[in-house]
Amino acid sequence: MSVRALPLVFINMGGEMLYVLDQRLRALNTSEEQSERVISDIIGTLFSKSFMDELLKPQPLYSHRTMKSVLTRLAHTSIMRLNLASMDRLYELMLMAFKHQVLLCPRPRDLLLVSYNHMDSMRYMVRDTPVLLNQVDETHRKLAEVYSDLSEGDFQLLRQTLLMFFQDSHIRVSLLLKAQIQKSSGRFLLTASGPVPVGTRVPGLIRMFDPKGREVSRSEYPSGGSYSGAVREGSLELNGDRVLKLGLNMYTMEHPEDTHTSNTPGHQSDNSPNPLAKEELNLLAHLMGSMMLEHVPKGDPGFCISFFSPEPEEEEGAPGGTQEFRVINIQAVQVGRGSIKQTTEAA
Amino acid sequence: ISMYHKEKSIQIKNSASALYNNLGVLRIAPRRLTYFAVVHANVVNMISASWDGLNYSHRQLQSKEPNVATSTSLIMQAAFCVLPSRDLLVVTSQKGIQMYESDGSIMVYWHALDTPETPTAQAVFARGISAVPDNYICVGVSSGAILVFDVPSKGSNITLYEVLEEHKESITDVASECSGSQECIANLVSADDGGNLCVWKSGEEFQLLNKIPGFDMTCSSVKLWKGTAVAGYGTGQIRLYEAVTGILHAEINAHARWIYSLDIAPFSGLLLSAAEDSFVRVWHLAMTPETNSMEVAHLHNECVTDTQICGAKFCDGDGYAFVVTGYDLSEIIRFVQS
Numbered sequence: 169m170s171v172r173a174l175p176l177v178f179i180n181m182g183g184e185m186l187y188v189l190d191q192r193l194r195a196l197n198t199s200e201e202q203s204e205r206v207i208s209d210i211i212g213t214l215f216s217k218s219f220m221d222e223l224l225k226p227q228p229l230y231s232h233r234t235m236k237s238v239l240t241r242l243a244h245t246s247i248m249r250l251n252l253a254s255m256d257r258l259y260e261l262m263l264m265a266f267k268h269q270v271l272l273c274p275r276p277r278d279l280l281l282v283s284y285n286h287m288d289s290m291r292y293m294v295r296d297t298p299v300l301l302n303q304v305d306e307t308h309r310k311l312a313e314v315y316s317d318l319s320e321g322d323f324q325l326l327r328q329t330l331l332m333f334f335q336d337s338h339i340r341v342s343l344l345l346k347a348q349i350q351k352s353s354g355r356f357l358l359t360a361s362g363p364v365p366v367g368t369r370v371p372g373l374i375r376m377f378d379p380k381g382r383e384v385s386r387s388e389y390p391s392g393g394s395y396s397g398a399v400r401e402g403s404l405e406l407n408g409d410r411v412l413k414l415g416l417n418m419y420t421m422e423h424p425e426d427t428h429t430s431n432t433p434g435h436q437s438d439n440s441p442n443p444l445a446k447e448e449l450n451l452l453a454h455l456m457g458s459m460m461l462e463h464v465p466k467g468d469p470g471f472c473i474s475f476f477s478p479e480p481e482e483e484e485g486a487p488g489g490t491q492e493f494r495v496i497n498i499q500a501v502q503v504g505r506g507s508i509k510q511t512t513e514a515a
Numbered sequence: 516i517s518m519y520h521k522e523k524s525i526q527i528k529n530s531a532s533a534l535y536n537n538l539g540v541l542r543i544a545p546r547r548l549t550y551f552a553v554v555h556a557n558v559v560n561m562i563s564a565s566w567d568g569l570n571y572s573h574r575q576l577q578s579k580e581p582n583v584a585t586s587t588s589l590i591m592q593a594a595f596c597v598l599p600s601r602d603l604l605v606v607t608s609q610k611g612i613q614m615y616e617s618d619g620s621i622m623v624y625w626h627a628l629d630t631p632e633t634p635t636a637q638a639v640f641a642r643g644i645s646a647v648p649d650n651y652i653c654v655g656v657s658s659g660a661i662l663v664f665d666v667p668s669k670g671s672n673i674t675l676y677e678v679l680e681e682h683k684e685s686i687t688d689v690a691s692e693c694s695g696s697q698e699c700i701a702n703l704v705s706a707d708d709g710g711n712l713c714v715w716k717s718g719e720e721f722q723l724l725n726k727i728p729g730f731d732m733t734c735s736s737v738k739l740w741k742g743t744a745v746a747g748y749g750t751g752q753i754r755l756y757e758a759v760t761g762i763l764h765a766e767i768n769a770h771a772r773w774i775y776s777l778d779i780a781p782f783s784g785l786l787l788s789a790a791e792d793s794f795v796r797v798w799h800l801a802m803t804p805e806t807n808s809m810e811v812a813h814l815h816n817e818c819v820t821d822t823q824i825c826g827a828k829f830c831d832g833d834g835y836a837f838v839v840t841g842y843d844l845s846e847i848i849r850f851v852q853s
Contacts, residue, residue: 169589169609171634226634271823271842275749276773320749321685321708321733324773325638331533332556332589335843351821355843358793358821360771367732368751369768371792374811376765389813392794395771 170326171226172314176283177330178223179307180269180415181239181262182214183286186293188261188427189243191419192473202247202471208294209246215290215303218458224314229333230451232263238455245459249472260339260429267334268344268356269414274365276323278412279330280315281402284308285415308406316404343418343426360393366401518797518815519837519850525562526846528573529555531825533842534591535642535687535735536776538826540838541595541602541617549830550617551847552593552604553840559593559606561619562847574619578608589640596646600668605652607641612654612662614673624673626664628656643689647703647717651676655686661705663721679721684708691717692739693781699742700724701758706734712744714758727761736777738786741802743809745786747774753788755800755809764809770794776827780834785814787837789827793819795839795850817850 186207193203213219229235236259243250243258250258269282287304294300318326338354350356364370371391378384402411419426531537531553539552547566552559559576578590588609595617596603602617614624630639641662643655652664652673659682665674684707692702701724703715710729716722727744736747744758751770756763770790778787779800786798797815802808822841830836836851 169638169640171636171638226636228634274772319684319708319733320731321687324733324735324749325685328533331842335532335556336530338843355821358823360793360818364751364771368771371751371768371771371794373768374765374813375767376808376810377763378806378808379760379762381763387812390816391771392816392818393771393792 169228169329169332170322171228172318172322173229173326173329173333174227175220175223175311175314176279176326177229177235177266177333178214178238178242179283179311180266180286181235182210182242183283183290183415184262184265185239185243185258186210186290187265187417187419188258189248190293190417192427196473198471198473206246206248208297208300210242211290211294212300212303213242213245213459215300215307216459217303217306219455220307220310222454222458224310227451229329232259232333234452237452241456241459247471251472254473257427257429261341261427263334263337264339264341264344264350264429265418266330267337268349270327270330270334271356272349272358273327273414274363274412275320275367276327277318277320278365278402278414279323279327280311280404281410281412282415283311284402284404284408285410285412288410289415289417305406312404338431340430341426342428346426347418361395363396363399366398368398370395370397518852519817520853521817522836522849522851523568524846524848525551525564525571525838527553527555527560527562527840528575528845529553529558529560530843530845531840532556532590533775533823533825536592536594536826538776538828538838538840538847539594539604540828540830541597541604542831543617550595550604551838552595552619553826553847554590554593557589557608559590559604559619561604563618576606576613576615576619578606578610578613591640591642592644594644596644596652598646598650598652598666598668599648600650601666603646603652603666605644605654607644607654609638609640612641614652614664614666623671624664626662626675640685643686643705645689645691645703647691649717651717653679653689653691653703653705655682655689655705655707657685659683659686659707661686661689663717677721679705679713679715679723681705681713681723681726682707682711684711687733687735688737690738692742693779694741695781696741699739699758701739701742704737704739704744704758706737706746708733710734710746710748712737712746712756712758714744724759725761727756727758733773735774738777738779740779740781740784740800741809743800743802745777745779745800747777747788747790749773751790751792753777753786753798755811757809765811767798767811769796772823775823775825778828778837780829780832782832783834785829785834786811787827787829787834789824789839791823793822793824793841795819795824795827795837797834797837819844819848 344350376385541550551562561574590608604615606613611627661679663677665676689705712727714725733749738745744756753767753769755765772791774790776789784800789795795817824841
């Protein structure tokens, strides 16, 4: 299968991670300074030259366990700490959001537009930090270099590789359920309507030709859908109009419960008990090694966040404290060398 | 009145992966059985179903290659090949080509692909499987080559007979003439990721009869019937070409998304098309003798709600019944003529 899928997994799932973190940090009233720092530390690591170079080497996709390890490490390149349960939930949110985007993207090639939507959003998050902006732009340039040569068939193979990675994941996500793009079975809605992808004709027409190539007859048939012609193609330029909406930030401040997930009965999200294969361990070593933890100087105050209350339905109207206060897990966390700090500022 | 109605589904042990032509069907008339094969990542799920619908038996084939100690590889396709004297199940993966007895019980042949130590920019895999008269099995490779295997009437003495190197892009599908007509000169068609078709005549030496250029869009599934190459593309279109001349007879705006599978019921001329747009459509092909051209008419639609279809096949030569499966789906849905 495709050896070009890995960078897109990290850019898109990394992008989703930042959407969730951004929303949760705001909802938890974390200080602006700390929020910004968390966001920019993660973006700085994700788009660092060493990490991107490692991702862009041709290689297969790995197990969810490996991916989760690397994404956990990515989240922890900031001063923020997530407990295991929170990281599990965060991973599910990233996974299902990206699955939806890959499944629904009109043409396999549009995976690039989805990725650029994530990158545009991340670029906006660090708009005041020129160093980071440069890193994101440099990644944009590298992606253009690597992916512009790929044929339609290569992109379809890449998409099929990603779909295999998401296969049998049917975790329900509040945000997606509410937006009516996911069903209670955990599957996504596919509509037989709307514009067809660029390069595709609206179904319903049969044309016949004579040996000279002249059209001799045309007949229509009922397609069973209500499609319309393709809309214009999104731009792959640095600051272009992507047209496609998949991959943009769907989380809003008004609905903090959007980050709630639940497993569908009878489905396991990840059941790969296999010990990590040798090549996976190599990948882990390479990727982990390429992530420099330069952002956490010795003795820097860190803070731990539990993003997801264990019983979210009890959040509302609970006496004794604000919602923001309740979902923050105030813990003493050890960061750096032996310095124990507690910096959460709730309510 | 609907032409087909839905019957009880057949459960699969694992869900189907999103791969072209991801459903194999073999009818064993003497035993009143049908075999089905569906790929899930590195497993082929086989089901043997009795025609009375009372008995189902399951078997799972892992893509564990002999002499390859490391990880298993992902499977690209599993297809049944019907030769005059025997039937085989052929499984293609990233590592090579496996041939089994049609019930999956014994692996009779294994061909390893040249895989580089470290991954290169180009993925390596085999995809596109077809039996070709008289005793050949053709398998496509990601390099664009087509491997021709000579298959003896029994035993495991299968040999790589010839390598056809005309395609420049990854092979997607190969198909042999399915009408059984001896009048057709061409009896093999191959398709690639650029939408290019090659038309062949099999024999002691395989002969390239024609090349039909593509338009930089994958032809994901191809069939050959009464000298007409029927090709399905990523644009959702189906094109009908006279194979030996390359003359375009018809073009159908058939689907709103990428086509994944075509099939033909050779006795009735019914054509089945299935795509990521969740639709399966049945068409009727007929040769008009006066103009010597292929006419096409639409007959039937089925929508498998919220399912990107990856495999669809007729169960018999008349097109009386067909089966469908899709990405993330753990069942084979059956449709039977009303």
